[in-house]
Amino acid sequence: MFHSVSFLRIIKTGLVNFTRNLWLSAAATMVMTITLVIFSTLFLLFAITSFSLQSIQNTVDISVYFKIGLAEEKIQALQQDIQSNPKVKEVKYTSAEQAFQNFKDKHASDPLITQSLNELTENPLPATLNIKANTLEDYPAIASQLQDAKYQEVVDKINFEDNRVVIERLNRILKFIVSFGVGLVAVFSLIAILVIFNTITLTIYNRREEVEIMRLVGATNWYIRGPFLTESFLYAISATVLCSLIFLPVFVKVLPKVAAYVNPQVNLFNQNIFNFWYLVLILLALSLFLATSSTLLAIRKYLKI
Amino acid sequence: MIKFENVSKQYNKSKALDGINLEIHHGEFISLVGLSGAGKTTLMKLLIGEEGIDGGRILIDDIDISKVKKSDMPFLRRKIGMVFQDIKLLPKRTAFENVAFAMEVCGHRKEKIYEDVPKILELVGLMHKRDDFPHQMSGGERQRVAIARALAHRPVLLLADEPTGNLDEVNANEVIDLLLKINQLGTTVVLATHAADLVNKVKKRVITIENGRITLEQEKGRYKL
Numbered sequence: 001m002f003h004s005v006s007f008l009r010i011i012k013t014g015l016v017n018f019t020r021n022l023w024l025s026a027a028a029t030m031v032m033t034i035t036l037v038i039f040s041t042l043f044l045l046f047a048i049t050s051f052s053l054q055s056i057q058n059t060v061d062i063s064v065y066f067k068i069g070l071a072e073e074k075i076q077a078l079q080q081d082i083q084s085n086p087k088v089k090e091v092k093y094t095s096a097e098q099a100f101q102n103f104k105d106k107h108a109s110d111p112l113i114t115q116s117l118n119e120l121t122e123n124p125l126p127a128t129l130n131i132k133a134n135t136l137e138d139y140p141a142i143a144s145q146l147q148d149a150k151y152q153e154v155v156d157k158i159n160f161e162d163n164r165v166v167i168e169r170l171n172r173i174l175k176f177i178v179s180f181g182v183g184l185v186a187v188f189s190l191i192a193i194l195v196i197f198n199t200i201t202l203t204i205y206n207r208r209e210e211v212e213i214m215r216l217v218g219a220t221n222w223y224i225r226g227p228f229l230t231e232s233f234l235y236a237i238s239a240t241v242l243c244s245l246i247f248l249p250v251f252v253k254v255l256p257k258v259a260a261y262v263n264p265q266v267n268l269f270n271q272n273i274f275n276f277w278y279l280v281l282i283l284l285a286l287s288l289f290l291a292t293s294s295t296l297l298a299i300r301k302y303l304k305i
Numbered sequence: 306m307i308k309f310e311n312v313s314k315q316y317n318k319s320k321a322l323d324g325i326n327l328e329i330h331h332g333e334f335i336s337l338v339g340l341s342g343a344g345k346t347t348l349m350k351l352l353i354g355e356e357g358i359d360g361g362r363i364l365i366d367d368i369d370i371s372k373v374k375k376s377d378m379p380f381l382r383r384k385i386g387m388v389f390q391d392i393k394l395l396p397k398r399t400a401f402e403n404v405a406f407a408m409e410v411c412g413h414r415k416e417k418i419y420e421d422v423p424k425i426l427e428l429v430g431l432m433h434k435r436d437d438f439p440h441q442m443s444g445g446e447r448q449r450v451a452i453a454r455a456l457a458h459r460p461v462l463l464l465a466d467e468p469t470g471n472l473d474e475v476n477a478n479e480v481i482d483l484l485l486k487i488n489q490l491g492t493t494v495v496l497a498t499h500a501a502d503l504v505n506k507v508k509k510r511v512i513t514i515e516n517g518r519i520t521l522e523q524e525k526g527r528y529k530l
């Protein structure tokens with residue numbers, strides 16, 4: 001019974017509802033848009049912070065530089081010692097020759113460096129171990145283990161960049177964004193729901209005669225409800241479009257710079273969470289959810305079927 | 306066709322209808338008379354499922370309407386046309402559009418609407434007023450548009466609740482004549498009214514309601530209270 005003619009008429013009536021009281025529609029759309037903008041801002045802040053955190057966490061490691069010309073067995077002995085420590089996640093050994101080769105490859109395009117390297121009679125680079133711990137808290141213990149007197153004769157230098165302070169700060173920011181953000185979005189969602197609820201209630205009131213007659217002549221319940229839902233969907237879609245237009249420049253201009261600043265090696269746009277359309281989809285889902293719930297409330301309370 | 310079996314209805318402990326037993330047959334014209342508040346309107350509201358029944362049952366073609374699902378109620382309403390004292394036309398739509406509205410909201414196609422609505426307007430004698438708005442018509446004409454709208458779905462039953470309540474004698478007679486004509490064409494008509502002279506003119510079955518009870522049933526009756 002619910003064929004295309006009815007469907008088109010529902011959409012049309014919904015459009016009429018939307019345009020009949022433009023100021024009211026504008027207000028409803030605005031409140032919804034503000035909610036979406038707040039959500040998007042917090043969403044992006046969260047994404048950037050957690051991305052930064054990840055990048056920094058990945059860069060933390062301990063580098064052990066061995067003395068030059070050291071026998072391999074001594075290095076391997078130390079490597080085994082370290083690897084037996086349960087706090088260690090992985091150990092990567094780079095031999096002196098490998099390090100020299102890497103250096104050569106890296107500067108292959110620079111004739112000056114290539115030339116001076118060729119003049120060297122012996123390898124000036126040390127062998128190294130790269131150590132990654134299971135958790136950030138494990139690094140200081142591993143570092144102090146390496147400073148033990150028995151390693152003094154083989155280890156030249158230990159390089160441990162302690163980023164834990166930065167990481168902890170980022171973690172705190174992240175937690176703040178999440179708790180503060182959820183609260184803020186919840187408050188504004190509630191406001192949006194109330195405003196749309198009022199707008200739809202007013203439309204129901206304005207169209208009470210039509211609704212009464214529709215019922216009398218036997219219009220189906222969904223035919224009567226449909227236009228009100230359509231109206232609220234229009235608020236949701238307009239708000240999503242507006243919010244997306246606001247954030248499009250941010251995605252095109254600002255985000256690449258932020259990404260390059262945080263971690264030049266990783267392209268932020270390869271990450272799903274930073275995809276613009278991904279955000280638009282989330283916004284649409286959120287706004288449709290808010291619109292539908294408030295309209296169903298208004299219909300339930302004021303539309304007698 | 307329609308059977309009331311010991312039907313009762315209460316509003317806040319006051320009995321609007323009390324043990325109504327009534328049978329209405331196909332093609333009948335029934336005048337339901339009684340003072341305001343006697344229960345005429347309540348009886349009609351129960352028939353279109355606008356109000357629930359507190360006791361007894363109502364059968365329409367052997368279907369118990371209290372057992373009709375809420376989502377199926379609209380389809381029952383398409384079988385029952387209804388007109389009111391306050392007419393309830395949409396002020397911003399023409400006569401044609403008001404009748405077309407009833408067909409639109411039930412999903413009829415445009416071609417079908419343009420085919421049927423002129424026929425119905427012809428039947429109620431208002432083809433020449435098809436593009437007039439309600440405020441451009443007389444009370445009787447407006448009520449006839451409302452009747453046309455009620456007929457849009459070719460109902461088997463037409464309920465008219467005080468259709469002449471706001472009309473002068475000439476207009477009232479026009480409306481009653483139209484209802485009689487519709488009845489002659491095969492539609493069952495129930496007319497609720499307290500206008501004695503109209504009932505006496507109709508000379509059909511009369512049912513008198515007082516304080517929610519049927520107190521008198523007459524074939525070819527007269528208004529008596």
